[in-house]
Structure formats: structure tokens, C-alpha cells
Amino acid sequence: MKQPKIIVVGGGLAGLMATIRVAEAGLPVDLFSIVPVKRSHSVCAQGGINAAKNQKGEGDSTAKHFDDTIYGGDFLANQPLVKRMCEAAPGIIDLLDRMGVMFNRTPEGLLDYRRFGGTLYHRTAFAGATTGQQLLYALDEQVRRHESEGKVQKFEGATFLSAVLDESGVCRGICSMDLRSMEVTTHAADAVIVATGGIGAIFGRSTNSVVCTGSAQSALFQQGVDYANGEFIQVHPTAIPGEDKLRLMSESARGEGGRVWVPRNPNDQRAPRTIPDGERFYFLEEWYPKYGNLVPRDIATRAIHRIVYQERLGLHGKAAVYLDVTHIPRETLDRKLEGILEIYEKFLGIDPRVEPMQVFPAMHYTMGGIWINGQDQATSVPGIYAAGECEYQYHGANRLGANSLVSCIFGGGLAGTAAVKYSANLQTGRDAVSSAVFEVEKKRQKDKNQALISNQGSENPITIWRELGDIMTEHVTVTRINKNLELADSKIRDLQARYHKIDMNDRTKWSNQTLNFARELENMLILARVITLGALQRNESRGAHYKPDFPERDDANWLKTTRAKFSDGEIVLTYEPVDISQIPPRPRRYDAAK
């Protein structure tokens, strides 16, 4: 058997960490990414990364981090891996620090920590308000070093189309498309690690980057890779509304003392700074005195929706509330939050140091994702591992802020190690696989391209995508009502029918972005249905999943993981128990100390 080879798909934090782990183990890695890996969506993470190092002497511990994460996730996460992640987090911070991440420092030269949502401790290490960018760059640099030593080969500007599965359903490589030549090729490997990130594009506008379509996850789902807890979608409370994207205003703004409010009188026309304190409604602080502005995201988002849609207190009758940092000294703002304040200033032309920001919730993150086991990131298909936002293990029904970066790096490392071990134990390696297996998959994908290119119709892929986004945002985000979910599903099926009448307004063979987008769109439509059907079935409220008709968490019937399977072209929802072996479920409330 040849020396094993590993393919990593996705060059964000999880994919890069997996790559480094495999390269360190001495195996060659082929790293596939749609964009140059340094431009991956992890750059958008702002506020920080959690690790209970108790650097402020508050009595924090990894056990408390674990409990906050499980409680914040409303007890839906399987507990053993979460526990391991929280225990590993301090070591991950040390590693990033050694890699040269320019974390903010205390006067003693130690790492500084800030507060974040869903915890009462200073547990979040940060590099200004561009922590994701700094972490991604650190891993990108390490991968570049391995690349220059010949251990890693990058395929940037290539998109994942499908896994190559042999006769017995074992993954033996991938099929990808070069986004310049549009050439479809197959690549053999002994194990494949999927780290393809978020799915924001399914909701049209979100805080996610353009490449976060979930297309790879959906393609894999259609090949038999199960998908779990799809219905759990995080809507971030504070983003800047925009036409092309909803730009995130990090929770760190509140972590550093930012306050959310609206005028008590909805007809108040005064400039916000001239409204006296007594006439402002700091609704999070009033409703949740213990956690105040730092309640978890699902709670803050629902509170803002209540203010706007029920109390009718949105700013000037619009869907917006103030996020106010104007009382914080300018020097602190520039040292700790510059990156995000700059975004507000550049895109709206208003200085948030002087004028309170106007924000509204936006689709931000998927807690659900590819089903993986509880030990080593293995999916339901042998040879495929998953890590990062594209999998479902770490965040339950609601992710706590600053836990995503740590889960990416922990999961990525674990997947890398597991893939190395798996490939070493394989009876037959990739070299023993018949070339027909690869040819068949390649032909299937080339035929799909050809069918799209030659299709004559009247539908535009961007129009269908916009409509999908509107349906999902309206019915499948903050408030979910069964009859609306049924309507959403039937509308998505209509879009699927219209998709077959798609007309490519670009039939060229070079760098055809329309063709690639059309392929992604087909996959987005299927994953949209997985999310919607999961939400429809789950008749309870838990974390980010809120049904006014079923307002309570229902552990008797719904303390279980949704596991979607694709069988004969149909989405089938199955359920399995949650591993609650460490912390027994208890009611989740943030208006008092837990």
C-alpha cells in the first residue's frame, strides 16, 4: 500500500488546523478551497475565542466553561466532546499565542480576556475586534510553511462537487471543479476531511461570506452523509442591515460595555444622544438583570424582535434598535473594538463612537450540520470526517459567542488526527480502487454541467436564490409557526421545479461563475428543505428554535438529535438520544443566576 494521503476540503480555521495536524503526522495533504485560503470566512469572526484560563482570578474553570456551553445550548449538545473541547481550550490559546497571534495584552504582557454572552466570567481572548482574521492568518502561515516544505498541496479556486465512493460505500477521494478552466477532475485519497463552513446563503442575506452556501454539505447529504439538527439556526442579535449582506456587529461591543436600548416613547424624534437616560428603555438590562446585555444570542434576538414587533418600539417605526458604545472612552474603543467600529463607519458613513449604532438581528450561524460521531469527527460514511461549522457536535440548540473559533480548531485537530489513524488502518488503500469508480463519478458531474449549460428556459438562478432567501428569512428564522413552515416547504419545492427551467445567461467554458452558482443553488434548495422540515417536526421551543405555539422546552418528547437521511431522493428525519451523561438537564433561564 502506498503512503496514505489525506484530502481536506475547506481552508477556514477547521480545515487549516486539520491540514497542519496531518502534515505534522508526516502524511501528504491536498487542500481544496474555493477562495485562496487566507480569504476564507473565518476572517469575519470578530469578538474572540473562549478558554477558561481564569486569568482574571474570578474562579473560572473548564468545568464552568463546559456547563455554560451545555446550558447555553439548551442541553441539546452531546456532552462528552463538548467537555473535551472546553478542557482543550486553554491549550489551544497557548498554541495560537505561540503561532504569533497578536492578542491584546495586559500590562504584565499576559493575554487579556473580555466578557462575552452567556457567561459571567472574563473568558474570551481577543485580538482587537478581528480575532477570526488573526487566528486564520496564524494557521494560514503555518500551512504556508508546510506547503513550502512540500507537505501540503493547495488547490485554491477549486470547488467540491462530490465524494468518490467505491462499491462498498467507502470514500476514496473527491470530485472537484476548477473555477477557471471549469474542468471536472477526481482526486484519490485515503480519507477526506470536510470543513466547508456555514450555510448563510440559504437565507439570502446573512452575516456570512459569499462562499458559505452549504453546497458541499448538501452534496454529501445526497450521497448518504447524514445531517443533524439542521433546524437550529443562530440569528445574531446585532448586525447592520444591508442590501448585499448583513454585517455583523460583534457581541464584543456589549462585552466591552455596549448597551442596547430604544426610546421609551416610540415617537421620540430627538437625536439619540439628547434623550435622557430615564427616557431610554434598556430592555435587556431590565428583563435580564443578571446577564443584562450579555444574555445568549437567541435570548437577545427574541427580545429585539419582541421590542420591534410586539411592543412597537423599533427606532422611528423601523426594524432597528440602538447598540450604544458612545459612553465608552474613545481610547478603549480604538484599542479593543476598532475593527468593527470601522466597518460601521465605512459602510454607513456614521461614526459609532459619537452616534449610537442602529442594528437588527441577522442570520449568522448554523448549529446543525453534518452528523459526526461522539469520538473523532467521523461522519456516517467511512473515510469522511467533518469539522468546524459544517458539523453539528458542539453547540446544541444555541452557540455561545466566541465558542465557534475554539470548536473549529479543536474539531479540526481531532479530525486530522483521526483521519491519519483511519488511513493507517485501512486494509486496502486508494491505489487499490478501480479507476472506473473515479470515472463514473466524474462522468456524473460532467453530465450535470452539460445539462445546465444546454438547458433552455426562462428562470434566472439569482432570482430563484433571492426568493429562497426571502422564504427562509421570513419563516425559518426567529419565530416558527407550523403552517408557515409548511408553506415555506411547499414554496421551496416550487423553486425546485422552477430550477429545472433555469436558463444560463453564460454558456462560456472559462471562469463561468454562473454555472458554479447554479450548481450551488440546487444544493442549497435541498438543504433548505432539511432545515425547514426539521423545524416543522420539532414541536417545542429550545435554544434558537422558537415556536410560540409550543413555547416550552419539552425534554420528554424532544430531548433528541434530529438526524436527517437521504433515501431514494427523499429527506427522511430520524431521531437519536442526546448524550447527557455529564450534566443532567435543568431549566434554562437568564433572568437570574443559573
Add this chain to the structure above:
Amino acid sequence: MPNKNDKKEVLVKVKRQSSPKESPHWEEFRLQWRPYMNVIICLRDISENAVTSDGRPTTPVSYDSNCLEEVCGSCAMLINGKARMACSALVDQLEQPIRLAPMTKFPVVRDLSVDRQFMFESLKRVKAWIPIDGTYDLGEGPRIAPEVQEKAYPLSRCITCGNCLEVCPQVNEHNPFMGAAIFSQVRLFNMHPTGKMHAKERLAAAMGNGGIEDCANAQNCVVACPKGIPLTESLAEINREAWKQSLFGWLAG
């Protein structure tokens, strides 16, 4: 911000080139104005309805983009002749017709999309990383004074967009000058307590063909940088350090 709410139309001219081998031509598009419209929205609207202002069907415009909040570095292009990021280029602040063209210092892939691999190769060449022993647990990193962090952090925000290369007269087809972004990264890594241990290697790589001595001090880079990185300071410092190193090498030799 100028108040141009009365505007109902946006006129956009795009320099088109269907592949690296084809010769470029311009096309004009008439779009519906919308609030908060940026250049990315213009390009998306063209994709949805790829028809020129004289009613001729055409193909959607190819362009690079990802984060749309000026942190991934993808969408650099020439907007009204200026190298900048398309996502943060707000239509209300631009003179019309808005002229969009690909950067000129990098090979065009198609339309506005360019190949900036040269920059990533340069980062390899100057060893822009901290050579850690491994990812296993080796304890905490070195302590860093807040003032050092505050100096280094702005440098670490470079998004490799290439605007500083685009505006630099020293970057051209006859000269492989690596560009300000790269030398600024050398400065960043040479500032770090561990990175410092390998400063000489990086400085050596920053000299020679395309190296720091090709900087002619035009200072366009620092103006073009969307992240406000003090690039001229970085160039001056690396120039000084490189000079010291070559002098020291000569004395020692």
C-alpha cells in the same frame, strides 16, 4: 454623505475581458438605484439581468468577492481609476458613470477577476510565519508588552488585497518588486519574540531580486491601503535593517 435620494438610475461601465487571451472592451449598464448600494450590488444586479444599456444581452461580470466587509481582501479592483475594495465603495459617494476595471499589476482571469498568487508566493519566499516546534502542548507563548502588541496588531491586519502593489510604480512587468505588503509582514514577524530569532533569514529573503532595495519611496502604497497600515514605516524599517544586515555581513565576511 451626499444626499442623492432623487437618483433613480446608476450608470456603470465595466471593462470586460472574457479570458486572459482576449482583448478587453467596455460595456455600459443602466441599473436601478437602491439605498446603501455598493459596487458589489451593482455587479449582482448585472448578473441577474445581464443586458447592456443599449439593450444587448451579455454575460454576467466575473469578479472576486467573499466577505463583503473589507476583511477578506478579495474584491480589489479599479473603481473610477482608483485601486480599492468594491464592497466598501458606496455608489452614493462615486462619480457616475462608475468605471470598473481589473487591477493592472496582476494577470486578468476574466473581467474584473485577477490572479494575485504572486503575493502568496512572496509570503512564502520571505518566510512570513513563526516557526513553531509543533502543535502539541508546549505551554504558553512569550510575554509581549502591550505597546509591542499595539504596534504589531495593525500590521497583522493586512488583507493581501494587492492595492499597494497596484499603485506602486516599482511593480511592473519588468520588475518583480514584492510590494509593501510583503515587507510589512517581514517587519511583523521580526517584531515577535519568537519570530525575531529568525529575523536574519527573513531579511535575507527581503533583499535581492524584487527585494526592498527596489523601493523608490513613491509612498503611494500607504495612501491606497484600505486598512490604514503604516506601510512606509515598514518599508523604511526593513530597508534600514536590511542595510545593517548586509553591512554587518560585509564587515564579518
